[in-house]
Amino acid sequence: xxxxxxxxARDCMVRRVPNGDKxxxxxxxFVTITQDLGGNFTITxxxxxxxxxxxxxxxxxxxxxxxxxxxxxxxxxxxAQVYQALETVYDPEIPINLLSLGxxxxxxxxxxxxxxxxxxxxxxxxxxxxxxxxxxxxxxVSMVPNVAKVQVNLVFDPPWSREMMSEEAQLEAGLxx
Numbered sequence: 001x002x003x004x005x006x007x008x009a010r011d012c013m014v015r016r017v018p019n020g021d022k023x024x025x026x027x028x029x030f031v032t033i034t035q036d037l038g039g040n041f042t043i044t045x046x047x048x049x050x051x052x053x054x055x056x057x058x059x060x061x062x063x064x065x066x067x068x069x070x071x072x073x074x075x076x077x078x079x080a081q082v083y084q085a086l087e088t089v090y091d092p093e094i095p096i097n098l099l100s101l102g103x104x105x106x107x108x109x110x111x112x113x114x115x116x117x118x119x120x121x122x123x124x125x126x127x128x129x130x131x132x133x134x135x136x137x138x139x140x141v142s143m144v145p146n147v148a149k150v151q152v153n154l155v156f157d158p159p160w161s162r163e164m165m166s167e168e169a170q171l172e173a174g175l176x177x
Contacts, residue, residue, distance in 0.1 A: 004033045012059035014050035017042065020131030023050065031060060038090025038097070039065050040136070051092070051132050053139055067143050077109050077146045082116055085140045092129050096172055098137070102164025105155060114148035116141050121160045130154060 008029045016023055025031065025045055035042035039054035041062065054065035067088060069081050086107075089098045098104055098120065106119040118137060122130050138150045162175050 005030055006033060006061050007031075008059050009061060010059050012052060012056050014043070014045075014052050014056075015132055015135045017049040017051055017132055018128040018130075020135040022135075025050070025059075033060060035092070036062075037092060038095040039088065040090065040092065042092070051136075053136070054088075055140075055143075067140065069143070069145050071145055075146050076111050077114060077116065077144060079107070079109055081144045082107055082109065082141055082147075085144050086118075086137065089133070089136045089140050091123070092132065094123075094173060096165075096169045098133070100166045100169035100172075102166070102169075103133075103160065114146055116144075116147055116150045118150065118152045119155050120152060121155055123160055125156050125159075 008025055008027050008031060010027050012025050014023055014025055015021065029045060031043040031045045033041055033043050041052040041057060041060060043050050043052055043060065052060055055067060057064040065088065067085065072078050083099065086099050086104055087097050090096065091098065091101055103122065104118065104120050108117040110117065120137065134152045134154065137152050141147060141150045162170065
């Protein structure tokens with residue numbers, strides 16, 4: 001993708017790359033879109049790099065990703081909807097979702113406190129995008145009805161390997177022989 005300078009159409013919450021800190025970019029600011037992968041966008045603003053979630057893409061003149069969930073009949077968290085949200089979180093360098101990559105190790109729902117606990121890993125322990133990916137998971141899973149809190153725990157045991165990827169993901173990445 002060729003870099004493109006745009007003006008923000010509205011205030012937009014973004015996450016700084018690579019530490020994941022949240023920052024508000026006000027309306028009518030010029031930003032440069034540098035990457036468009038996996039439904040999210042990487043931009044630069046005032047000399048810093050940020051990640052714009054695909055659900056906020058309208059702020060930079062792109063079509064936003066709409067996450068739609070059926071409202072459950074009870075106030076319980078629907079586990080299938082948590083997985084539906086996780087399927088929308090993509091690795092920023094490999095446009096494959098985290099579930100297909102095998103990076104989500106465990107999902108546990110605590111209905112009493114409306115908390116979703118997630119154990120996940122990274123493709124490499126030193127991956128600089130770790131905090132951003134954690135933020136992506138927290139943000140998207142928090143959109144699921146009845147979720148009050150999302151706790152993500154980065155784990156590195158067992159170490160991730162390409163064998164953890166789905167066959168479809170291996171084919172997409174060109175790793176399946």
